[in-house]
Amino acid sequence: MIIEDQDLGKITVRRNSSTAQIKFSLSTKGNINMSVPRYLPGFYLQRLIRNSKPELIRMKSKYTPQNRLTAAEVKAADKKARQLLPIRLDSLAKQYGYKYNKVRLSHATTRWGSYSSRGTVSLNVGLIRLPDELIDYVLIHELVHSKHMNHSAAFWQEVASHVPDYKNKRKQIAKYRPLA
Numbered sequence: 343m344i345i346e347d348q349d350l351g352k353i354t355v356r357r358n359s360s361t362a363q364i365k366f367s368l369s370t371k372g373n374i375n376m377s378v379p380r381y382l383p384g385f386y387l388q389r390l391i392r393n394s395k396p397e398l399i400r401m402k403s404k405y406t407p408q409n410r411l412t413a414a415e416v417k418a419a420d421k422k423a424r425q426l427l428p429i430r431l432d433s434l435a436k437q438y439g440y441k442y443n444k445v446r447l448s449h450a451t452t453r454w455g456s457y458s459s460r461g462t463v464s465l466n467v468g469l470i471r472l473p474d475e476l477i478d479y480v481l482i483h484e485l486v487h488s489k490h491m492n493h494s495a496a497f498w499q500e501v502a503s504h505v506p507d508y509k510n511k512r513k514q515i516a517k518y519r520p521l522a
């Protein structure tokens with residue numbers, strides 16, 4: 343059931359027979375979800391929303407694109423990333439002739455990936471949610487750091503030899519954020 347509220351917008355109400363509690367939460371798009379007991383009368387629902395309005399407005403205002411994922415979604419991304427990213431990295435390293443020591447999956451939010459002087463490739467788990475071509479761009483970028491530990495002209499030239507439209511990829515990737 344969906345309630346349209348003047349101030350709060352769309353509120354999705356889920357009736358849940360296994361609970362006696364009323365719970366508000368934010369959807370991944372920043373809308374309010376409401377979980378209520380199975381037989382809660384409609385008028386009570388309306389009154390509850392009215393009475394909780396200041397609190398709900400505050401809750402909605404806290405929404406930022408960073409918390410657009412639920413804990414379960416983050417967990418699923420984490421699992422998939424650990425399964426797939428090391429395999430893809432290994433395959434690209436072989437294809438283009440790069441070496442690294444080990445790969446580490448990270449939740450560091452400031453960058454998608456890094457390459458340490460010890461040869462450790464660190465990759466943010468949120469990569470797995472990006473389109474394949476952007477994942478490959480990040481992996482190749484980090485692999486090229488095994489030869490150039492900087493972002494010199496020579497570094498970008500080598501990146502371009504594998505990903506000719508890397509500038510476009512960099513632009514696209516700026517629309518996403520690494521996962522905490």
Ligand SMILES: [Zn+2]
Nearest residue numbers: 483487492493
């Ligand atoms: Zn770099």
